[in-house]
Amino acid sequence: MNAHDNGAVITARGLTKRFGDLVAVDGLDLDVRRAEVHGFLGPNGSGKSTTIRMLCGLLAPSAGDIRVLGHPLPRDAETVKRSIGYMTQKFSLYDDLSVHENLEFLAAVHGLRGAQARRRLDAMLERYRLGDLRRQLAGTMSGGQKQRLALAGAVMHEPELLLLDEPTSAVDPQSRRDFWDALFDLAEAGTTLLVSTHYMDEAERCHRLAILDHGRLVADGSPQELMANLPGSTLQVQCAETRRVQRALAAETHVLGVAQIGSSLRVLTDRRDGIDWLRERVRAIDASALVETVAANLEDVFVAATRAHGQSTEDAT
Numbered sequence: 001m002n003a004h005d006n007g008a009v010i011t012a013r014g015l016t017k018r019f020g021d022l023v024a025v026d027g028l029d030l031d032v033r034r035a036e037v038h039g040f041l042g043p044n045g046s047g048k049s050t051t052i053r054m055l056c057g058l059l060a061p062s063a064g065d066i067r068v069l070g071h072p073l074p075r076d077a078e079t080v081k082r083s084i085g086y087m088t089q090k091f092s093l094y095d096d097l098s099v100h101e102n103l104e105f106l107a108a109v110h111g112l113r114g115a116q117a118r119r120r121l122d123a124m125l126e127r128y129r130l131g132d133l134r135r136q137l138a139g140t141m142s143g144g145q146k147q148r149l150a151l152a153g154a155v156m157h158e159p160e161l162l163l164l165d166e167p168t169s170a171v172d173p174q175s176r177r178d179f180w181d182a183l184f185d186l187a188e189a190g191t192t193l194l195v196s197t198h199y200m201d202e203a204e205r206c207h208r209l210a211i212l213d214h215g216r217l218v219a220d221g222s223p224q225e226l227m228a229n230l231p232g233s234t235l236q237v238q239c240a241e242t243r244r245v246q247r248a249l250a251a252e253t254h255v256l257g258v259a260q261i262g263s264s265l266r267v268l269t270d271r272r273d274g275i276d277w278l279r280e281r282v283r284a285i286d287a288s289a290l291v292e293t294v295a296a297n298l299e300d301v302f303v304a305a306t307r308a309h310g311q312s313t314e315d316a317t
């Protein structure tokens with residue numbers, strides 16, 4: 001049984017990419033299962049785009065094995081490219097072609113002809129609410145409209161696997177929600193999706209999540225599993241001297257993250273006895289402070305998983 005048969009649409013083992021002395025992706029193991037929406041999270045420069053480009057067959061790895069849809073990469077890159085769709089944060093269609101012309105061009109690129117091409121084009125215009133915009137030049141559309149056109153273009157040839165690199169970075173919250181609804185429609189119809197994002201609300205919607213840091217996989221699981229298995233404690237502090245307490249806690253080695261949310265502080269510590277330990281620390285500064293345990297969220301998971309290095313790769317380089 002190969003990776004394609006057992007439900008894994010993407011299997012990567014020991015995937016590595018070096019750019020000179022920089023190890024952008026470092027020994028990554030990843031399995032993406034059929035019809036799942038698999039989220040890809042990580043600080044700036046953690047290697048998400050580089051990984052996605054290798055999984056598309058656009059970039060050759062320095063080391064490691066990749067199978068996509070049962071095919072080894074980069075050997076079968078040309079075959080794989082016909083069965084996958086790829087969309088990046090940068091609008092990659094032609095600004096000076098209309099919506100219809102852009103889709104027509106993509107249909108031709110993917111070998112769709114005649115009545116088949118027309119049927120598919122009409123279906124895309126309708127599904128992605130582009131019918132009224134069909135004659136508009138792509139360059140004059142709003143961010144949300146461009147993104148719908150880019151998605152229509154990426155799925156024109158009905159790919160089995162869709163790789164999306166920060167597809168919602170330039171659109172408003174309602175457009176992001178609509179876009180994610182479209183992604184779930186695709187998953188329900190059997191398409192497998194790997195989506196990188198910096199938005200926690202999007203990450204929360206994924207079936208599974210992989211978190212990268214400095215090119216390494218630092219967490220992998222369903223959002224629920226990752227939140228339930230978060231080591232340490234998540235706490236809320238209410239006090240009068242919020243800024244002073246925050247500065248003091250930020251200097252503590254056991255504090256992985258401290259952020260002001262409204263008038264209280266949200267504190268993530270790696271200590272199991274976090275509440276007693278934190279109460280003592282905080283009350284030494286502000287005797288009236290209240291400390292309570294709160295449920296962990298995905299941002300806590302992200303902070304805990306990526307905190308070991310203290311700053312993003314981009315900052316470090």
Ligand SMILES: Nc1ncnc2c1ncn2[C@@H]1O[C@H](COP(=O)(O)OP(=O)(O)OP(=O)(O)O)[C@@H](O)[C@H]1O
Nearest residue numbers: 019024042043044045046047048049050051313317
């Ligand atoms: N062609 C290249 N040549 C040299 N270095 C590169 C190249 N492509 C990427 N890098 C470096 O590899 C590292 C990982 O970059 P990558 O774009 O994969 O990160 P990312 O997680 O997608 O970041 P972001 O969230 O900012 O998009 C960065 O340090 C980047 O500068």
